[in-house]
Amino acid sequence: MKAAVLVGIEDLEIVDIDIPSCSPGDILIRVEACAICKTDVKMFHVGHRDLKLPRVLGHEVAGTIVEVGAEVVDTFESGDRVQVAPGLTCGSCPFCVSGVPNMCDCMKILGFHRDGGFAEYMLVPANGVRNGCVNKIPPSLSFEVASLAEPLACCINAQTLCRIRPDDTVAIIGAGPIGHLNAQLARLLGASKVIIVEKSPQRIEFAERNNIADVIIDSRENDIVDVIREETNNSGVDVVIPACADPEVPVQGLKMLNKRGRIVFFSGLPYGYENICFDHNQIHYKEIQIFGAYGCTSEQNREAVRLLSAGRLKVKYLITHRITLHELTNGFEMIDTQNAMEVVVKIL
Numbered sequence: 001m002k003a004a005v006l007v008g009i010e011d012l013e014i015v016d017i018d019i020p021s022c023s024p025g026d027i028l029i030r031v032e033a034c035a036i037c038k039t040d041v042k043m044f045h046v047g048h049r050d051l052k053l054p055r056v057l058g059h060e061v062a063g064t065i066v067e068v069g070a071e072v073v074d075t076f077e078s079g080d081r082v083q084v085a086p087g088l089t090c091g092s093c094p095f096c097v098s099g100v101p102n103m104c105d106c107m108k109i110l111g112f113h114r115d116g117g118f119a120e121y122m123l124v125p126a127n128g129v130r131n132g133c134v135n136k137i138p139p140s141l142s143f144e145v146a147s148l149a150e151p152l153a154c155c156i157n158a159q160t161l162c163r164i165r166p167d168d169t170v171a172i173i174g175a176g177p178i179g180h181l182n183a184q185l186a187r188l189l190g191a192s193k194v195i196i197v198e199k200s201p202q203r204i205e206f207a208e209r210n211n212i213a214d215v216i217i218d219s220r221e222n223d224i225v226d227v228i229r230e231e232t233n234n235s236g237v238d239v240v241i242p243a244c245a246d247p248e249v250p251v252q253g254l255k256m257l258n259k260r261g262r263i264v265f266f267s268g269l270p271y272g273y274e275n276i277c278f279d280h281n282q283i284h285y286k287e288i289q290i291f292g293a294y295g296c297t298s299e300q301n302r303e304a305v306r307l308l309s310a311g312r313l314k315v316k317y318l319i320t321h322r323i324t325l326h327e328l329t330n331g332f333e334m335i336d337t338q339n340a341m342e343v344v345v346k347i348l
Contacts, residue, residue: 003119004328007054025126028067031347032143034117035060041332046271050112058117059086059110062146072129083146085133085301086110102295120347132298141309144344148315149304153296155181161291162239162264166190171237171256174244175203177318177342182241183212184313197224200338228256245270257288264291318342
């Protein structure tokens with residue numbers, strides 16, 4: 001089968017490799033669509049703490065089952081249309097047992113530790129199948145839209161942690177795909193006002209055209225903390241979600257918050273950054289709550305599939321480019337230069 005294999009930093013090869021063999025508890029999927037995540041681009045350029053090379057990248061996957069292991073034939077069958085949650089958990093560590101499997105002590109991830117979806121076929125190993133990684137999708141849900149269930153699930157995880165409530169005012173910093181998904185989800189959860197902060201003219205225009213926020217602030221022309229104060233009668237917002245990797249954004253985000261406000265760190269810091277400095281007293285006196293959010297659970301992927309299947313969130317407009325496997329590095333470049341929103345690789 002054809003696969004895009006990252007063999008080293010910025011060394012991606014389109015090669016023929018063997019189709020994975022399917023053991024009794026496994027499922028083999030023909031990949032129909034795999035969206036490019038910003039993390040894929042990061043791994044291409046600088047690697048990742050969880051990346052083991054050589055590796056087929058790609059973890060936002062939807063496809064068709066072509067082979068089912070003997071132990072799971074009662075649950076799945078060849079021809080099933082599915083979305084795949086990439087986290088392969090053990091199911092038995094304290095975090096899995098307590099309902100937070102994305103913190104699994106033995107976590108392995110498709111596209112990081114195991115081969116992912118930038119290939120014609122992808123194997124979901126038995127522990128992934130057993131722990132709910134494979135989610136059936138209805139015929140009404142296209143494969144390319146289903147491939148965006150995983151980033152939506154990551155937004156569900158973040159917003160569950162920071163407990164967005166009805167009547168909250170929410171500021172989202174960054175109007176890329178994750179900013180759009182978070183904005184739609186916050187509205188669905190009842191946020192009374194959604195504010196987007198962005199500096200890219202193209203992304204500001206795209207956000208305005210698609211009406212994703214009540215207020216859009218151009219951070220090139222405004223002191224964003226001052227504008228946030230003006231928009232909230234000088235009180236600040238209830239929740240801040242940094243949807244970009246700029247190391248200055250979390251610091252600015254803290255200044256935007258009302259008393260007892262919540263901020264969730266959705267993104268890791270860019271390569272080369274390990275620490276950022278906060279005003280401790282600001283956190284202390286205002287009782288600001290800080291949450292980290294990493295990845296998502298298989299249940300959050302199922303919830304994302306349910307929301308997309310029901311049309312509760314609209315994501316097709318985010319897919320601005322569709323490419324082939326041979327064009328994958330071009331897709332990386334489009335995301336690097338912000339000349340695309342979602343780029344979906346159509347494998348076959």
